[in-house]
Amino acid sequence: MLTLQQQKYIAWKLSRKKSASDDDKLTSVLSEARVDLNPHQVDAALFAFRSPLSKGAVLGDEVGLGKTIEAGLVISQHWAERKRRILIISPATLRKQWNAEMEDKFFIPSIILESKNFNSILNNTYHNPFEQKGRLIICSYQFAKKQIMHIKRIQWDLVVIDEAHKLRNVYKNSNGMAGIIKEALLPFKKILLTATPLQNNIQELHGLISVIDDNYFGSIDSFTAQYSKVNLRNEDTYVELRKRIQPVIHRTLRKQVQEYVKYTRRIPMVQEYYPTEDEAKLYDLISEYLRRDDAYGLPKSQRSLITLILRKLLASSTFAVANTLATIIARLESVVKQHDHQYSLSDKLSEDYEGYGEESDEWSETEDEDNNEKEYSEEEIENIKDEIEELKTYLHLALSIASNSKGDCLLLALKLGFEKMEQLGAMQKALIFTESTRTQKYIYELLENSGYKGKVVLFNGSNNDSQSKAIYKSWLNKNANTQQVSGSPTADKRQALVDYFKEEASIMIATEAAAEGINLQFCSLLVNYDLPWNPQRVEQRIGRCHRYGQKYDVVVVNFINKSNAADVRVYQLLSDKFKLFDGVFGSSDEVLGSIESGVDFERRMLEIYQTCRSEEEINNAFNHLQEELDESIKQTMSDTKVSLMENFDEEVIEKLRIRQEKDELRLSKFQKNLWELTKARLQGYITVENEEQSIFVLNHVPSGINVPLGRYRLGKQSGLYYNYRISHPLAKWVVEQCRKLIVPVSSLTFDYKKYPFKISMLEVANGAHGYLMLKLVRFCSLNDIEEQLLITICDKDMNPLEEEFAKRLLELPVVSSNEITINTDIEKNLITIFDEQKTQLIEQLEERNSSLMDEEIQKIEHWTEDNRQELQKSLISLDEEIEIKNKEFMQERNMKKRLAIQIEKNALEDKRDNAWKLFDQKKKELKEQKNLLIARLYEMAENEIKVEDGFILEWRIKN
Template sequence: MNFTPYHAKFLSYELTRQLPANSLGKFTASLQDAQVDLNPHQVDAALFAFQSPLSQGAILADEVGLGKTIEAGIILSQQWAERKRRLLIITPANLRKQWNQELADKFFLPSIILESKSFNYEIRKGNLNPFSRHDEIVICSYPFAKTKAPYIEQTKWDLIIIDEAHRLRNVYKPSNKISNAIKDATRNYKKVLLTATPLQNSILELYGLVSIIDDYVFGDIKSFKSQYSRNLEEEDYLELRNRIQPVIHRTLRRQVLEYINYTDRIAIVEEFIPTDEETELYVGVSLYLQRDKLYALPNSQRQLMTLILRKLLASSSYAIYGTLDTLVKKLEAILKKQEGTDLLDELDEDYETADEVADEWFEEDESEEDELFYSEEDLENIKAEIEDLKKFRSLAYTIRKNSKAEHLFVALEKGFAELARLGANKKALIFTESRRTQEYLYNTLEARGYKDKVMLFNGMNNDRKSKEIYKNWLKENKGTDKITGSVTADKRAALVDYFKNEATIMIATEAAAEGINLQFCSLIVNYDLPWNPQRIEQRIGRCHRYGQKHDVVVINFLNKKNAADVRVYELLDEKFQLFNGVFGASDEVLGAIGNGVDFEKRIAQIYQDCRSPEEIQSAFDSLRDELKPEIDERMKSVKSTLLENFDDEVREKLRTNQDETLRFLSRFEDNLWKVTQFFLKDFANFNSDYSFSLNRNPFPGEEIHSGPYMILKSSEGKKKSSIEVPDDTNIYRVGHKLAQRILDTCKQNTTEEKEIIFDYTASQNKIAYLEKFIGQTGVMQVSSLSIHSFDQEDYLLVACYTEEGEVLDSEMAARLFSLQGSEGNFVAIDEEYKKTLSEIIFAEKQKIISENAERNRDFFDTEMDKLDQWADDMKISLEKEIKDLDAEIRLKKSEAKKILNLENKVAAQREIKDLEKKRNEKRQVLFSAQDEIDERKDNLLNDIESRLNQKIEEKELFTINWKLI
C-alpha cells in the first residue's frame, strides 16, 4: 500500500481529535474502542447526555431491555478518553459486580468496587479518601454512598452515574434519607441517571428526579405543586414537557424493532412433593424459627438471619445441615464463654449473597441490641435450644436423597427436549442459593449421566476442577490481551469459555447472575427461587439478553406441599410476569416495587407469622391486592404525553443516525487500519480481513503481546457480537496501548516541505469532486486547531489550491488523504504561496471560531431561559403562601364577627393580628427572596461567563506541494 508519513500524521490527528458535543461522530472512537454493537438509540442517548456543556446532566429513561448500561458505558468511555477520569457509579448492591465486569469486558475500563472491607483497607494504607482515584472508576452501592456521603461530596467528580435511579424518585420527601443524602453529596457534580421508570405513581416523582440533576429546572416543591399537581389541561402538560425535554431522554422498545430482534421466554414448572422426613425437617426448623426468643440468632439481625435460614432450608438438606451445625457451635461457644465467629460471615460462606442482602436491608434492620450477659435461666434455655438444633441436624444428616434433586433429572430432560425443538445449544445454567447444595448437585449429576459435563461457578471458584480450567486457560491464552492480570476476572472468563466450549451444565450460585454474558445458553433452571423479583430478572438476563438467538426456557421448581411456596410462585409468575413473554417483567412492574427488598421482606414476614394454611392464604391474598404493578390509565396517559415522542419521527431519526454513525465508524476503522499497516510494515504480517500478526514489539518499553490481532470491523448487517474471535487473538482497537503508541508516534512524524503524489486511479475510493483535479498540481497546508471554552474541540484546518489559483473545498481536500500516495522530492514552497495558504487557514479558523461562539451563545440562552423560569417559580411559591394567608385572614375576620362572647372575640382578634403579622413577614421574605434569587442568578451568570472565554491553540502540521494522478 502506498502511504506516506504525511498520510499517517494527518490521519493520526484525525483519529484522536475531540469533536463538538453536537457531532454524531463524537463517540466514534469510543464505539470503535468498545466491544459493543452499534445501536443508534444508544448513540442518540449518549449524545443527549452531552448536548450542552452547561447541562448538569441527564436522565436516560429508555424502556427495559434497550441497554441503558451500554449508553452509560459509551459516556464513561468518552470521559475516559478525554482524560476526565474521576468517575463514580452508584448502583444497587446486587449490580456492583455486573457493572465492574461489563466495564472491563465491553469497554476495557478499569474499575474498583468500594465497600466497607476495601474502603477500610485503603484507609489503613494511608489513603484518607478512598473515593479519590485517577486510574479506576469507582463503583459503590446506595447504602454505602449514604454512609460515606462526606467523602463523595469532597471528591471532585467529572461525572457520576446513578443506576436504577427511580429509587431516588421520592427525594422531595425529607423523610427519604438515602435519596437526600445522595442528592446532597452529588449536588455540585454532573450526573447521568439511568431508570426505565422516571414516572410511576405521581408527577412529583418527576420533580424529585429532575431536582437531583439540576435544582434550577423547577422552583421549590410548593411552586411545582401549585402549577402541576392539580387536574391539568393539555397545554399544561405540553409546557411541562418543554421544561423537562432538555433533561430526560426516552426511547421505547417498539421504536427500535427494525434493528433489534428479541426472543421469547418459555416457562416450565417442575413440581415435586417432599418425603415425610423432609417435611418433618422443614416443619421442625420452621417452627423453631418462629419462636419468640432465639439465642442462636443475633437480635439486631433476626429478620435477616431468619430469611437466610429459610432459603437454605428450602434449598437442600445438605445446605441446612451445615447451617444447623454452625448454630450449634455458636451456642456451645456461649456456654464455654468463648468468642464465636460472626454468624453473618459464617452464613456468607454458603449463602453467598448474605452480605449483599444485609447491605440492602440495612436501613430498616432491627435496632434491638444483642445480649452480652446471660442469666442462669438463659444458660438453661441455651442448652435446651442446642438439643433441639442437634435433633434437626441429625435428621438433616439422615436425609441423603432429596426429592427436589431427583426431579432435577426430569426437569433437565424436559428442558433439553425444548432446546432441541428450538435448535439451541444443549446447555443448562442451574441456579442455587447455596454452595453446599451446589456441591451436592454436582456430585449427583456427575454420578448419574453427566460425568465430565458439569462445572461449578460461585464467588470463590476454588474447587479442583475450576483451578484446572483456569490453569489450562492461562496456558491457551498466554501472550494475549485476554489475560488481564486480575485473578478473579481471568478465572471468571476461563469458566465462561469452558461452559461455552466444553461443559453441558453450569451449576451457579448468585455470583453468576452478576456481570457475565451467557447468551450462548438458553436454558435457565431456578433450582432455588429468590423472592426478590429483580434478582430473578437479573438471573434470566444472563441468557435472555440482546444477542440471544433462541427463545429462552426457564424452569422453576415448586414444592406442592408448601402453601406459601405455591403462593410466592403465583405472584412472581402472574403478577410480575417474570417467566413468559419477550421482555419478562415490564418497567412499570419493576419500578412499582422499588428495589424488590420490601417485597422480599413482606414474603419473609408471612413465612414468619403464619402458622396455618388459612393464615398463609389470607396473608398472600392481602399482599396480592396491595401490589399495584399496573400503572393506572391516567398515569399512563401523563407518562406518554410527557416522555414519549412520535414513533415515526423517532424511527426516522434513528435510521438516519445509524447510517451516518456507520459511515463515521467505517471510515474511522479504515483510517486506523491504514496507519497501523504503515507503522508496523516491518513488524507484522497483515491479512485482508482486518487482522495481522505482530512478529516483534515496536515499543520495547511497553508490555505489548506478539501474535495475532484483529479489528472487530462494523458494517451494515454485520454486528461485532457475531464476529468469531479465535481464543489466541488480541482485539485491536484505538484504545489499545499498541494503537495509542502508534498514533502518538505518527503525530510526531517529521514532515518537511515535499511533493506528495496522490494516486486517484489506484484508489478504491471514488470522490467525484476530486476527479476534475486529476493531472493538476498545487499547494496545501494542514494545521490543527483546538478551542477550549466550555469543552475542548479539535479541528484539522486544510488550505488547498491549484497552481491556477482555484481553492479546493476544505473538507474535500482532506479526502486526498484517503487516496494512496507517495513522496516526491523536497520542494521549497514559495513564500507567496504560503501567504495565500495562511489566509485560507485564517478564514477557516474564523469560521470555526464563529460557529463555536454561536453554539455557546445558544447554550447560554437556554441556561438563561431556565434560570428565568426558575426565578418565576420561586416567586410563585412565596406569592401563593401570602395569598393563602390572605384567604385565612378573611375567613377568620368573618368568623370573628359572629362571636358573641367578648373574651372569645378578643382572642379571635389576637389570632387575626398574629396571622397579619405572619403575612407581613412573608411579604418581607418575598422581597428578600427576590433579591436572593437575583443574586443567585448573577452568580450562575458569572460562572458561565468565566467559562465562555475561548482559549485557542493552533499548530501547523505540514505544508506540501501536491499532485493528483
Template sequence: MSLFDAAVDLNPHQIEAALFALESPLSKGVLLADEVGLGKTIEAGIVLCQFWAERKRRLIVICPASLRKQWALELLEKFNLPSQVLDAKTFKDAKRQGKSPLTEKSVLIVSFNFASALREEIKAIAWDLVVIDEAHKIRNAYRASNKVGQGIRWATEDCRKLLLTATPLQNSLIELYGLSTLIDEHLFGDVNAFRARYASAGSSITDLRQRLATFCKRTLRNQVTEFVRYTERRAITRPFTPNDVEQSLYEAVSAFLQRPNSYALPQRQRHLTALILRKLLASSSQAIAGTLDTLRARLETLRDEQVADDPEFAERLIDAEDIEGDLLDDILAEDEPSEDEAFKPEAVDREKLKEEIALLQQLADRARSIPVDTKTDTLLKALDIGFAQMAETGAARKALIFTESRRTQEYLKGFLEDHGYQGQVVLFNGTNGGPEATAIYEGWLAKNRDTGRSSGSRAIDVRAALVEQFRDEATILLATEAASEGVNLQFCSLVVNYDLPWNPQRIEQRIGRCHRYGQKHDVVVINFLNERNEADRRVLELLGEKFSLFNGVFGASDDVLGSIESGVDFEKRILSIYQECRTSEEIEAAFLKLQEEMDESIRARMDDTRRKLFERFDEDVHQRLRVKLADTKAQLDRVGQRFWSLTRFILAGRARFDDDALAFDLKAPPSPEIAKGRYHLISKSQPEPGSDRRDEQGQFLYRLSHPLGENVVLNGKSLSTPDAAVVFDVTNHPSRIHDVEALSGKAGYLVLTRLQIESYEREEHLLFSGFDDDGASLDQETMEKLFACSGHSEEQAVIAPVIVDRLNAQAERHAKATISLSLEQNSVHFHQAREKLEKWADDMVLSAEKALADTKEQIKALRREARQVVTLEEQHAIQEKLQKVERQQRRQRQEIFAVEDEIMEKRDTLIDQLERRLAQRTEAETLFTIRWRVV
C-alpha cells in the same frame, strides 16, 4: 474515535444517547433512562471512552456494591478502559503503600455507601465525569434524612454527571425532582416550587416534558426492534404433588404460624418473621427444619433468661437461615412501626412456653425425617425437559437455579451430585465461602495474575471466578438471591425458580440475568406448582398473568413493575392471605380482591404520566436512528482505514502485515513495554479477543488506546512534513470516489491547518484549504477524500511565495468561518443555559410566593377555628397561634422582595460567568503544504 476502540455491536440508540450526554459543554450532566436491557452501561462506556480519548481521565463510577465488578469487566473487555474497584480494604492498602488511590490513572468504581463515606476525599477532586448507575436508588438525595444520597450529592455537586436508571419515575413526580438535584441544583427551583408547579391540580405535563428534554433521554424497547434482536421467554410449569407426610408437615407448620399468640414469633416484627418462615416452608424440608430449631433455641433462651422481647430477632433469623439479597434492608425498611409502638411486655406463661418448645422440636424432627422432597425429584425431570429444549435450539447445556435459602442450596447440591451432576454444580451465594468456592477463586487468581483483571477484593473477584467456572466448566449454577443483581449470564438460557419469590421485581431481576441484550437463544423459565396448595396456584397465576414475567419478548415492563410502590408491601399482602384464609373459597376471594386492586394500580394515572413524559412520539424515530447508525459506521470505517495505513507506515520494517486479516506480527517493538506477538485490528465484523491483552491464541487486540496504537499515533504526529509534491492514484482505488475522479489529470496546491479554539471547552479542527492550477477552490470534503487514495511523494516541492500567500489567505478565511461557526454553536449553548437559569429563578420566586400563600391559608384556617371554639382556654391558645402566624406573614411580605432581588442577583451572576467563558481564544498551526496531482 471513542467508538472505534469499543468492542461492542453498534446500536444507533446507544450512539444517540452518548451524543446527547456529550452535547452541551455547559451541561452539568444528563439522565439516560432507557428501558431495561437496552445497554445503558454501553452508552456510559462510550461517553467514558470519549473523555479518556480527550485526556480527561479523572473519571469515577458510583453504583450499587453488587455491580462494581460487572462495571470493571465491561470497561476493560468492551472499551479497553483501565479501572480500579475501590473499597475500604483496597483504599487502606493503597494508603499504606503511600499511594493516592483517588488519583490513579484509571476509572474508579465505588459503591454508594463507600462514596458517601469518602465524600470529603471525592469532593476535593475536580472529576471530569461522575457516572451514577441505578440512580433511582438515591432519588431522595435532596432529603436531609437520606445520608448516603446527601453525601454523594454534596461530594459531586460541582462535577459533570451521567445518571443511569431504567425507572426514572415510579410513584411520584417528586422523584424526578430528586434525580434532577443530583445533576444540577439549577434545573428546577426547590421542592416546594416543583410541587406547586408540576405536582398539583392543573399542572402542565407539557411544560415539564420540555424541561426534562434538556437533560433526560429515554429509549423504549419497542422503538429499537429494527436494530436489536430480542429472544423470547418460554414458560414451563412443573406441577408436583407432595406426599401425605409432606402435606401433613406443611399443614402443621401453617397451623402453628396462624396462632394468634405465640412466643416463637416475637410481637415486634411478627409479620416479618412469619414472612420468612413461609418462604422457608415452601423451599425445602431441610430449610424449615433448621428454622424451627432456631425458633426453639430462642424459646429455650426465653425459658432460662426470662427475656420475652428480642427486637433484632428477624435480622438474626434472616442471617441464620441464610436468606439473601437485599431482602433484609427492604423488609426492615417496610416493617410496621405500629407494632413496635403497641408492644407491651407481658409475663411469660411457662406452661404455654414449654408446650411450644416441645411442638417446635416435634415439627423439626418430622421435617428432618423427610429425606428427599417430592419437589426435589421434580427438579430432575424439569432439568431434563429444559436441557432437551436447549438441545433443540442449539443453546449451551447450562441452567441457573434460584433458591431463597442457603440450606436448600446445600441440600440441592448434594442431591444433584448424587443424581448425575457430580462436579457440574457451582454454588453462588452472599458469602461465596467454603472450600470449593475458595479453590475456584484461587485458580482464577492464578490464571489472571498478569491480566490486571483482579480488583484486589475477594468479595468482588470471587463472583467473577464463579461465573466463569459456570460458563467454562460447570452445567448448573445453584444460586441464592445474591446472584439476582450484577451478574451477566447471557451464555445461559435456562432459568429455574426452585423457590418463587412473591415480589415480581425480584423475579424480573432473576430472569434478567439471562434474558438480556446479547442472549442468542429463547430463554426457558421453569416454575414449580404445588398441586395441593391453592394459594401457591393463585400466586403463580397472578405473577404470570398480571406482570407478564415468564412469557413474551420483553418480560415485565418498567411501567407495570413501577406500579408496585413496594415489592415488600406486595409480599405482605400475599402473606396475609396465607395466614388468614383457611378454605379454598376464602383464598379465591382474597386473590380476586388483590387482583382487582392490581388492575387499578397498573391503570393508575402515574402510568399515563410516565408515557406522556418519556415516550417519543415523532414518526421519524426509526429513520433518524438508521441514519445515525449509517453515519457512525461510515466514520468508523474511515478511522479504521487511516489507523491501519498509519500503522503500516510507522511499523514498516518492524512488523509483517496481513491486510486480508487486518493483522500483523510485531517482531521489533518500538519500546520495551510493548510486547512482541500477533496484533488484530479491532473489528466489529468478526469475534476478537476481549481486551488489549493476549488472548488464548497469543494475540492482541489492536486499538487506538493500546500502548502500541498510542505509540504509532505519537510517532506519526511527530514526523516532519516539508513541502512536497504528492501524486494521488484514484484510478486504481478499490471503490469509486466521484469527487476525486473529477480531479483526474489535474493538479494544484493545498495546505492543512490545525485550529484550536478555547471557549466553553477546547475544540480542535483540521482545516484544508486549496485550489487547482486553474484557480478553482476545492472544498474541505473533496480534499479529505484525496487522502483516502493511495499516493506517493515525487520530490520536495518549491512553492512560489505568491502561491503561499494565496493559500495562507484562503486558510485564514477558512479559520475565521470555523471560529464564527463555533461562536454560533456556543451561543446556542449559552442561550440554553441562560434559559435554564431564568426558569430556575422563576421557580424560586414561585416558591417564595407559595410560602406566603400557604401562610395566608393557615391564618384563614385559624380564624375559622377561633369562631368555633367555646372555652376561653381554647380561644387563648388559638389566638397565640394566630399572632405567631401573622407575624410570620408580615415577615414574609417584607422579605419576599429581598428574596426576589437575591434570586435575580444570583441568576445574573451565573449568566455573567457564562458570558465571560464564551470569549474565544484561538491558535492556528500549519501542518503541511503540498503540490498535488491526481492520476
C-alpha cells in the same frame, strides 16, 4: 505511498480533539473496543457527552441492552483524553465483571478496592488508595460509604454508578448510604446506570436526578406537589416534566432495537406440586401464628417486613422455616431469662434471607423504626413461656419432615428441562433460584444424592462453603499471573464460580445475590424454585439468562403449590398480567411500571395472605386486585403512550438505523486512514503480510518506544496477532511523528485515474489546478477543547472551492511532488479566504454554545421557580388559615369567643407578615444565586482560539 502533506493531514484527522456534540467524537474508541457495538449504545454514549456543561446523565436502557458497554465507551473516551481519575461504584457482585470488561473490551486496567488491599496500600505507601495512576478504581456501594472521606479527597474526572436505582430513595434519608454517596460526589460528573430508574413513584425520579445535580429540581416537597399523580394527568404538566428531564435521561427499549439485536424467546413451564400432610399442617399452623396480633415472637418494629420474610421462608422449605423458628424461640427465651427484648431477630433472618437488607431499606418508610419495646409484665412473661412451648411443637414438626415434596418435584422439573435443552441444542445448564440459603443447602444435598454429584455449584452472598473455597483456589492457580485475577478475593471468587458453572457444573443454585448484574447467557434453563412476589425481581432473575448474546430460547420453570390458592393466583398475576414468562421481551416497562412499586405490590400480597383464609376469600381478594391492575395497566399504557423516560426521539428506530450506517462508514474510513498512515511512516520497519486484512510484521522497533517484534493485525481480532489499534504505543508513535512533520511548500500532482473509486466532483476536474492551505484551529470554551481542520482551497484564479473538494482531492494518489516557492499574493489570498472560514466556524461554534448555554440557563430558571413556588406555598397556607378565622369570627356571636378568634387571627397575621419578610429575603437570595450561576456560565463561554499551521501546496489533477 502517502506524501508528507497527506501524512500530516491524516494524523491530524485521526487525533484531533472533538467537541462533546461531535458525532465523530467516539470513532477512535469505537475502532478499538473489542465488542460488537450497536447503534443504540453509541447513541447513549454520545448523549452522555452531549453538553460539556452537563453534570452527568442517567443511561436507563432496558435490561440486557448493554449499559455497561455504553458506560465503557464514555470511560474510554475520557481515558483517551487523559482524564483518568475515574471511579466505578457497583454492587459487590458486579465488581469483577466491570474489572474484566474494562480490560478485555476496552484495554483499560483497573483495581478493585476492598478492605484488604485498601489497608495494605494505605499502610505501605501512606497515600490515598483511591489515587491510582494508570488504573481506574472499582468499589462496592458499602465500601464507598465506608471510605467516603478518602473518595471526597480526589478530583474525579468521571464517576460511574451501576445499578443506580439503589440510590433513588435518597430523598428519604440524607444519612443513609445513598445520601452519603450523593453528598460526596456532587461536584463531579456522573453516569448513572439503571434499567429501572423509576417504579412509578415520581419522587424516585427526583432522587435519582438529584444524585447527578442537586440543583436540577427544587426541594422534594415542591417537586412532589408540582408533579403529583393528579397533576401529571394534565397533558401540559406531563409534557413539561418530560421536557425537563430530556437533557439528563436517555432510555431505549428492547422493542426499538429488534432490527439489529436479535432476541430469543422465553418458554414457560409450570412444575406443580402438592405438599405432604405434615408439610400442609406446618404451613397452616405457622400461618395462623403469623396472623395473631399478640405474637410475642415478632418484634413490633418492622413487624410487617418480618412477617413477609417468614412467609417466604415458609413457602421455600421446611428446612428454612425450622431455622427461623429456632431463632424466634431463642429470642423469646432471652426475654424470659433477662427481659432482654433487644435480641436481634433481623440479624438472624438476614443470614438465611439475603435480601433482608435491601427489603428493609424499601419497607422502612411504613414501619415503626423504634426498637425499644415496652417492659414485659409477669403475666406477659407467662404468656411468652406458653408461646415458646407452642413454637417448639412447630419446630419439632418441621424437624421431623425429612424431605419436601417440592424438592422431589425439582428432580422431575430438571429432567424435563434438560430434555427441552437437548431439543433446542442448548448447553445442559440450569440456574435454580431460591430465596433462602437454608433451602439452597437442602437442594444442593438433594441433587448431589440424585445423580448430579460433582455437577452442582452454589452462588450466594458469602460463598464461604468448602466447595466454593476449593473452586476459588483452583481458579487462582489456573489464572495466576494473568489479568483475570483482579486482586479482590470476593469479586474473584464470584468470577471463579461463574467460570466453574460454565466449564464444569451443570447446575447453579443461586440466591438473590445472582439476580443482579452477572451474565449467564450460556445457560438457557432457569428454575424459580421460590417465586418472588415482586415482579421486578422476577424480571431481574430471568434477565441473567435471557439477554443480548443468548443464542437459544430460554426455558423458565416456575414451582406452584397447587394446594395453596394464593400461590396459584400469584403465579397467574405474574404470568398473565405482567407477561413475565413468555414472548421475546417478557414484561413491558409500561406494565411493570403500572404498579406503584414492587414493594407496594408485595404489601398487597401480604395483606391477602394475612387476612384471607378460605379459597373464596382468596379468590375474591385477587379478583379485586386484578381489576385494579387491569385499570392501572390500561391507564398507564393509554395515558403515557410512551413512558416518561423512553427515548425522546419518536423516530428512534429510524434514527438508530441511520446512526449504524454512519458509524460503519466512519469506522471504515478511520481504519483505512490508520492503515495507510502506518504503512507510510513505518516503511523500513515493517513488512506487510496481508494488505486486505491489514496484517504486518514488525521487524525493527523505532527508537523511543517499547513494543514487541512480531505479527500485528489492525482491528478488534485477537489470537495469533498483536492487536494493533489507535491507542497501541506503536500507533500512537506513528500518529505523533506525523503530527510533528515540518512540511515544505510543494507542488503535488494527483492522479484521479489511479483512484479505485468514483468521485464525481473530481472526475470532471482533470487538468484543473490551484492552491490549498491546511490549518488546525483549536477552540477552548465551556470547559471543552475541540480542534477543527480548516482546508482553504481555490482554483488557479483564486476562486474559492468547496472544502469537500479538498478532502476528496487529498485522498488521491500523488504521482509527482516538488518543492516550490509560493507567490506572496497567493498566500495573502489564501489567508483572506481562511479568515472568512474561521469567522464562519467561530459563528457556528458560538451559536452551538449559545444553545447549550440556553439549556443551562433554562435549567437554572426552572430551579429558581421551583424554590419560589415552595416559598409561596407557606404564604398561601397562612392566607387560607386567616380566611377560615375571618369566617369563624363573622359567624361567632359570643363576644369572648370572638375575642379569642381575633387573637388567633392576629397571631396568624403576624406569622404571615414574618413569612412575607422571609419570602422577600429568600427570593433575593435565590436571585443572587441564579445570577451567580449564570455569571459563571458566561465566564466559561469566553472563547480562546489558537491556530496551528499545517502546510501550503499547489495542486494539479493529471489529465
